[in-house]
Amino acid sequence: METPHASPQERGSVASSLDGCAYPIREDLRLSHAQAWATIARPGTWLSGARRVAVAAEIRQARRCRFCEKLSAALSPNLKGEHESLGVLGPAEVELIHRVVSDPGRLSEPWTQTVLGMGLSEGEYVEIVGIIALVMIMDAFTRAIGVPDQPLPEPITGEPSRYRPPGARKDACWLPIVEPQDAVESDGFMYPSPKAGYIYRGLSLVPESLRNYWALANIHYLPGQVIYQFDKSIRAISRPQTEILAARVSALHQCAY
Amino acid sequence: MLRESSQRSEEAVQLADITQGLSDQTQVRHADILMQYADAVVRGGSDAVAAARDAVDRAMGGEALIDAAATIAAFHGFVRIADAIGIPYKTAAAGGDVPDIREQTGINQFHRVQNDHD
Numbered sequence: 592m593e594t595p596h597a598s599p600q601e602r603g604s605v606a607s608s609l610d611g612c613a614y615p616i617r618e619d620l621r622l623s624h625a626q627a628w629a630t631i632a633r634p635g636t637w638l639s640g641a642r643r644v645a646v647a648a649e650i651r652q653a654r655r656c657r658f659c660e661k662l663s664a665a666l667s668p669n670l671k672g673e674h675e676s677l678g679v680l681g682p683a684e685v686e687l688i689h690r691v692v693s694d695p696g697r698l699s700e701p702w703t704q705t706v707l708g709m710g711l712s713e714g715e716y717v718e719i720v721g722i723i724a725l726v727m728i729m730d731a732f733t734r735a736i737g738v739p740d741q742p743l744p745e746p747i748t749g750e751p752s753r754y755r756p757p758g759a760r761k762d763a764c765w766l767p768i769v770e771p772q773d774a775v776e777s778d779g780f781m782y783p784s785p786k787a788g789y790i791y792r793g794l795s796l797v798p799e800s801l802r803n804y805w806a807l808a809n810i811h812y813l814p815g816q817v818i819y820q821f822d823k824s825i826r827a828i829s830r831p832q833t834e835i836l837a838a839r840v841s842a843l844h845q846c847a848y
Numbered sequence: 849m850l851r852e853s854s855q856r857s858e859e860a861v862q863l864a865d866i867t868q869g870l871s872d873q874t875q876v877r878h879a880d881i882l883m884q885y886a887d888a889v890v891r892g893g894s895d896a897v898a899a900a901r902d903a904v905d906r907a908m909g910g911e912a913l914i915d916a917a918a919t920i921a922a923f924h925g926f927v928r929i930a931d932a933i934g935i936p937y938k939t940a941a942a943g944g945d946v947p948d949i950r951e952q953t954g955i956n957q958f959h960r961v962q963n964d965h966d
Contacts, residue, residue, distance in 0.1 A: 613910075614905070614910040614911075614913055614914050615910050615911055615914060616914055617914060617915075617918075620914070620918060668959070687932075691928050691931070691932045692928075695927055695928050695931040695932065696927075696931060696959055696960060697959045697960075698931050698932060698934075699963065700934055703932075703934065717933070720928065720929060720932045720933065721929075723928050723932070724925035724926075724928045724929050725925065727921075727924040727925050727928055728921045728922060728924055728925040729921070730924075731889060731920060731921040731924040732917055732918060732920075732921035734889060734894075734897060735885070735889045735897065735901065735916075735917035735920055735921060736901070736913070736914065736917050737897065737898060737901060763935075763936055764933050764934045764935055764936065765933060765934025766933050766934065768933070789935045789936060790926060790929065790930055790935060792935075793929040793930065793933040793935055794929060794933070804925065804929070807925070808922050808925055808926065810918070811918040811919065811921050811922035811925075812918070812919055812922035812923070812926075818849075821849075821852045821853040821855075822853075826915040826918075826919075827908075827909070827911035827912040827914070827915045828882075828908070828912050828915045828916055828919070829876075829877070830853040831853045831859050831861065831876045832876060832877070832878065832879070832882055832916070833853075833915075833919050834849045834853045835861070835866075835874075835876050835879050835882060835883065836882055836883075836885075836886050836916060836919045836920055836923070837849065837919055837922070837923050838849070838866040838953075839866055839882075839883050839886040839887070840886050840889075840890060840919075840920050840923035840924065840927070841923055841926070841927055842866045842867045842953070842954075842955075843886070843887065843890040843891065844890070844923075844924075844927040844931075845959055845960070846926075846927035846930055846931055846960075
């Protein structure tokens, strides 16, 4: 298990461990990491910059949690025990972060309701999931190419926007989402197409998280405009090679989507 | 996505290999080393990741390695969103239900599907 970096760097600045990589990293990948870390440092929609960076630190801590290790090996996800946390965040945040990092394939709607019942708002829940997704992508990438985790940024002070999209409603998913037809101007840019799939809509209760996530994810996988062009690859690997990796990683996480 | 892209490229894919490990029915070039790379990043130690990474680099080169790493990384994020928000898995594949693919791949054995009482 790797140890989270404890030393923050310059306030809101971008990390640079990718510079030590021996392989030719695309410039858009470098930039997307820098931008994602910068967004994590800033005040979000429901969380301050300090809390967002604390979430990022706890995500790394979850990889060292012995209870999470036991949990993911257990036959049932209903194991009782205590997560080994950094002690900065509350129990609801710790439970959310550790379970989503370590055992995502066995989450359930009742578990989601339990976490919300422990004192997290729906907006906080979704914003934290958005940060988890960002950090998991960036840390998986650095692990894959053999460079250290990027240092956590120094948080930027300021107030969260506390914006909740008026069109958000709970229907198709366990948490409220904004269906494309319900998006309004004050949400800002949400969907590249009215047919955007549910995976695209997942973080839409927190539009800023949705935008931050897709800015990073599209650069790593494929931008939306080429996803359904199956006979074309814009990467140095073929499309079937891309999809075999995608499917295998999803299967290893027991993801049915 | 995998089935569609392999049909277009005329490279055979055995969908069950995604959950059960690679068989000789899957003919995607370098599928073996790519799957080992994915496996190592998801659940291997740092030595396993290094060995798998070297194998990809030797066989496919540095640019391909980076794009393989980026794809593997991307799906560490997608799965967290899908599973934490409870996105309905029946809407995968561009919104269409795909029970035949779930059966062929072994996805029906996953916890989420086994515990779906809808």
